[in-house]
Amino acid sequence: MKEIYLDNNATTKVDERVFEEMRPYFCELYGNPSSMHFFGGQVQKKVDEARGRVAALLGALPDEIVFTACGTESDNSAIRSALEVFPEKRHVVTSRVEHPAVLTQCRNLTKRGYRVTELNVDGEGRLDLKELEAAVDEDTAIVSLMYANNETGVVFPIEEAARIVKAKGALFHTDAVQAVGKIPLNMAESSIDMLSLSGHKLHAPKGVGVLYVRRGTPFRPMLVGGHQERGRRAGTENTGSIIAMGKACELAHLHMDEESGRVRQMRDRLERELTALIPNTRINGGGAERLPNTLSIAMEFVEGEGILLLLSEKGICASSGSACTSGSLEPSHVLRAMGVPFTCAHGSIRFSLSRFTTDAEIDAVIKELPPIIKRLRDMSPFGREFLSKQ
Amino acid sequence: MWDYTDKVKEHFLNPRNVGEITDADAVGEVGSLACGDALKLFIKLDEQKERIVDAKFQTFGCGSAIASSSALTEMVKGMTLDEAMAVTNQEIADFLGGLPEEKMHCSVMGQEALEVAIAKFRGVAAPKHDHSHDHVETEGEVVCKCFGLTDVFLKKVILSNKLHTAEQVTHFTKAGGACGGCIPKIKELIAEVMGEEKKAAQEKPAKLTNLRKMQLIQETLENEVRPQLWADGGDLELIDIDGNNVQVAFRKACAGCASSGYTAKFVEQKLRELVSSDINVQEVQG
Numbered sequence: 145m146k147e148i149y150l151d152n153n154a155t156t157k158v159d160e161r162v163f164e165e166m167r168p169y170f171c172e173l174y175g176n177p178s179s180m181h182f183f184g185g186q187v188q189k190k191v192d193e194a195r196g197r198v199a200a201l202l203g204a205l206p207d208e209i210v211f212t213a214c215g216t217e218s219d220n221s222a223i224r225s226a227l228e229v230f231p232e233k234r235h236v237v238t239s240r241v242e243h244p245a246v247l248t249q250c251r252n253l254t255k256r257g258y259r260v261t262e263l264n265v266d267g268e269g270r271l272d273l274k275e276l277e278a279a280v281d282e283d284t285a286i287v288s289l290m291y292a293n294n295e296t297g298v299v300f301p302i303e304e305a306a307r308i309v310k311a312k313g314a315l316f317h318t319d320a321v322q323a324v325g326k327i328p329l330n331m332a333e334s335s336i337d338m339l340s341l342s343g344h345k346l347h348a349p350k351g352v353g354v355l356y357v358r359r360g361t362p363f364r365p366m367l368v369g370g371h372q373e374r375g376r377r378a379g380t381e382n383t384g385s386i387i388a389m390g391k392a393c394e395l396a397h398l399h400m401d402e403e404s405g406r407v408r409q410m411r412d413r414l415e416r417e418l419t420a421l422i423p424n425t426r427i428n429g430g431g432a433e434r435l436p437n438t439l440s441i442a443m444e445f446v447e448g449e450g451i452l453l454l455l456s457e458k459g460i461c462a463s464s465g466s467a468c469t470s471g472s473l474e475p476s477h478v479l480r481a482m483g484v485p486f487t488c489a490h491g492s493i494r495f496s497l498s499r500f501t502t503d504a505e506i507d508a509v510i511k512e513l514p515p516i517i518k519r520l521r522d523m524s525p526f527g528r529e530f531l532s533k534q
Numbered sequence: 535m536w537d538y539t540d541k542v543k544e545h546f547l548n549p550r551n552v553g554e555i556t557d558a559d560a561v562g563e564v565g566s567l568a569c570g571d572a573l574k575l576f577i578k579l580d581e582q583k584e585r586i587v588d589a590k591f592q593t594f595g596c597g598s599a600i601a602s603s604s605a606l607t608e609m610v611k612g613m614t615l616d617e618a619m620a621v622t623n624q625e626i627a628d629f630l631g632g633l634p635e636e637k638m639h640c641s642v643m644g645q646e647a648l649e650v651a652i653a654k655f656r657g658v659a660a661p662k663h664d665h666s667h668d669h670v671e672t673e674g675e676v677v678c679k680c681f682g683l684t685d686v687f688l689k690k691v692i693l694s695n696k697l698h699t700a701e702q703v704t705h706f707t708k709a710g711g712a713c714g715g716c717i718p719k720i721k722e723l724i725a726e727v728m729g730e731e732k733k734a735a736q737e738k739p740a741k742l743t744n745l746r747k748m749q750l751i752q753e754t755l756e757n758e759v760r761p762q763l764w765a766d767g768g769d770l771e772l773i774d775i776d777g778n779n780v781q782v783a784f785r786k787a788c789a790g791c792a793s794s795g796y797t798a799k800f801v802e803q804k805l806r807e808l809v810s811s812d813i814n815v816q817e818v819q820g
Contacts, residue, residue: 268651446594447571450595457547485566522552524592525572525574525593525594526594
């Protein structure tokens, strides 16, 4: 069965051009970039080229790019660094809808005596900048807010948030793992101090990430040892994946218009047709500014895991904000923070597209999902009064 | 992705007995929309009102909840009410070739619905919290407020499934899986059930063979000691057993902890209490 892959916020296919770019750096050009000989030196040049390509996508300078092992490492390092830079400051601000890479770290900080403020979101998943402004004080070391939400695609007004935070003297970090490559960023005209991205969300392999650190921003490394990454991240470079990351960023730059054009049109069509064909649905974050590739649709009276398993039978790969799929017992923290009504929080499905998504794949979902929902609703003890009226 | 057996998948994709029985003799309803799964079970009895002639269900929930409901209805058809009352959640899971531990609560939900239906038919109390749509009398005191579960119900599940950690109780009943506020109480219930079982079984035999003693030491460390250390982020590893001398190495938060001497005493006390009174525990680096 050929897969219809609509789970690109979980991970993406490695672009074949990216794979070709990294291929020689394992069995042939395996030198260590730190070596003095020509064999390491030629790899160093490619790593530098990759750094330049990542910088170009972000509108940053090459020396502001630190390669890491994943988005989580980037997030962890940014927050830890700020706390080391300002040992006297004991307050951190984040939001209730962050990725666990940030949220778990912040919640652990409370056990070490830090004060942590988790900003609320409204029913559409939007941040209240006034609440942010009120939360930041002279004790705040860092504010970490995601650029775009992985579950709903809701985009936060990060530039405005960064300006507010900078004016109050705290550092500002953003987890931009879902945003990079989907919406344009320009660090040259930004107030962001640190920004995280992840390779495998933009068609590079798993196991490589980037932390952007603005020139002049004080930084303390999490991994210490060798001088790699100008002392900001010790450890021999993951050369193949770093070179892949560079290529992936170059391609993301090239395909940016396609994301906001063709991908957005497919997402919008999927949303429109599913809403028309399936009664009693709501779009999570539908009233907010969203990433062009993400659709989170909630369906009343059904549970997400059943939907995903039946979609999977048809080859369709999606994800859910429901409890049962994750092994936890409550719906996702994002949907709960948004106050999604409990009649449909368990029945939320996320479709996330990429530049490899085709119209035929969207057609397949539009054909297969409505009968799946009908089948599960017919089996459910809830909503029968409403369904009998259909 | 969950590691479901082929039988679970098959019952999920082709569930048996979906629907309702309009003139059912008994209906059992458990769970709710807010909880994330719910089951409504319909039972039709023969003319003597003794034997189940038909069973149907409506389920809101994950793949294993639907498969468990389907399995339950297949199992109870043809049973007398007394036979049906004796069905355990483990038998439902076994019928499906097993369930992932995190999904065992689905089998418990099936067993519960059956119990509620029969209790309602017989007009007696069921050991389950009363959800708003369910008008059964309940016995016991609510322990888990998030999912509305009583001590009587939890103790029954702990005993019949031989659960020994709070995490297992969450997997089997959901209790403690939301706010976590009742986890200390769940641990107390486990201790209570284990204590009662122990008295009944008259453990700690007078004379132990070396082999049996080593087994008991290992079991005690696994079931009694390590779960308590985990709760504080610590752990230990059994390094060696030499006669009555037990060597352990502390791990995670326990390693290098200032009160590891106290922890070693706690381990020794547990082993003396449950295995043999002449055991000595020694902390080693390893």
